[in-house]
Amino acid sequence: MEIVTVGSYAEMSEIAAKIMIGELKKCPRAVLGLATGSTPLGLYKMLADAYKRGEISFRGVRSVNLDEYVGLGADNGNSYASFMNERLFGHVDILRENTYLPNGLAEDLQSECRRYDSLLDALPRNIQLLGIGSDGHIGFNEPGTSFIERTHIAELAKSTVTDNSRLFECGQAVPERALTMGIADIMSAEKILLLANGKNKAKAVWGMVSGQVTEDCPASILQRHKNVTVVLDGDAASLL
Numbered sequence: 043m044e045i046v047t048v049g050s051y052a053e054m055s056e057i058a059a060k061i062m063i064g065e066l067k068k069c070p071r072a073v074l075g076l077a078t079g080s081t082p083l084g085l086y087k088m089l090a091d092a093y094k095r096g097e098i099s100f101r102g103v104r105s106v107n108l109d110e111y112v113g114l115g116a117d118n119g120n121s122y123a124s125f126m127n128e129r130l131f132g133h134v135d136i137l138r139e140n141t142y143l144p145n146g147l148a149e150d151l152q153s154e155c156r157r158y159d160s161l162l163d164a165l166p167r168n169i170q171l172l173g174i175g176s177d178g179h180i181g182f183n184e185p186g187t188s189f190i191e192r193t194h195i196a197e198l199a200k201s202t203v204t205d206n207s208r209l210f211e212c213g214q215a216v217p218e219r220a221l222t223m224g225i226a227d228i229m230s231a232e233k234i235l236l237l238a239n240g241k242n243k244a245k246a247v248w249g250m251v252s253g254q255v256t257e258d259c260p261a262s263i264l265q266r267h268k269n270v271t272v273v274l275d276g277d278a279a280s281l282l
């Protein structure tokens with residue numbers, strides 16, 4: 043695990059952007075595993091800017107997102123589909139038909155999970171971007187999730203519902219279930235890039251980097267992946 047600690051959120055985003063841009067230049071047809079949340083916002087802005095400068099293109103890229111809330115579709119402003127459209131896809135030349143997220147509106151959620159597994163099998167990721175939850179979750183793989191789990195319906199931890207409520211429009215409840223790529227799928231990416239900033243991530247970051255590999259801290263499994271870069275700001279790295 044390579045750990046890079048920087049002084050600010052902007053620097054964290056810059057390093058991440060350099061890594062992603064390098065990947066896209068090396069492999070213009072890359073498959074990107076993408077994440078949502080406030081952590082990658084700076085990175086997505088920098089990728090959109092690099093596209094506008096003509097430095098990179100997403101024309102040949104395919105993207106697979108980690109997760110989606112159950113019950114929310116692209117037309118709901120709180121869905122991850124809508125987040126991706128607003129924060130990245132709408133600003134670059136990626137073909138929408140090459141962007142994939144689990145369908146939170148599927149009638150049969152179990153078959154939707156199996157459909158997503160097949161998709162992931164067909165689209166091995168060159169690089170998987172990750173944030174981390176304050177309880178150590180990655181994607182929506184909450185503490186206690188088996189390391190061999192594939193796409194599944196996750197019951198969100200109370201702390202996750204509370205953490206994520208800040209991103210929801212006033213008065214709208216955070217769904218308590220989500221569809222998420224499993225840990226086995228995250229681990230199958232060729233390279234993993236995890237970003238974390240802020241004091242509220244420090245304990246989870248410690249567990250991921252220095253703690254025991256345990257399902258109680260899902261991100262700790264990354265210690266067993268052979269190509270992981272973790273970029274942290276000083277607050278997130280403060281317990282290391």
Ligand code: GLP
Pocket residue numbers: 077078079080081082108109172173174175176180181182202206
């Ligand atoms: C959500 C997402 C995760 C994300 C985490 C941290 O639970 N499912 O993929 O990493 O939140 O979010 P934030 O970046 O907003 O702190």
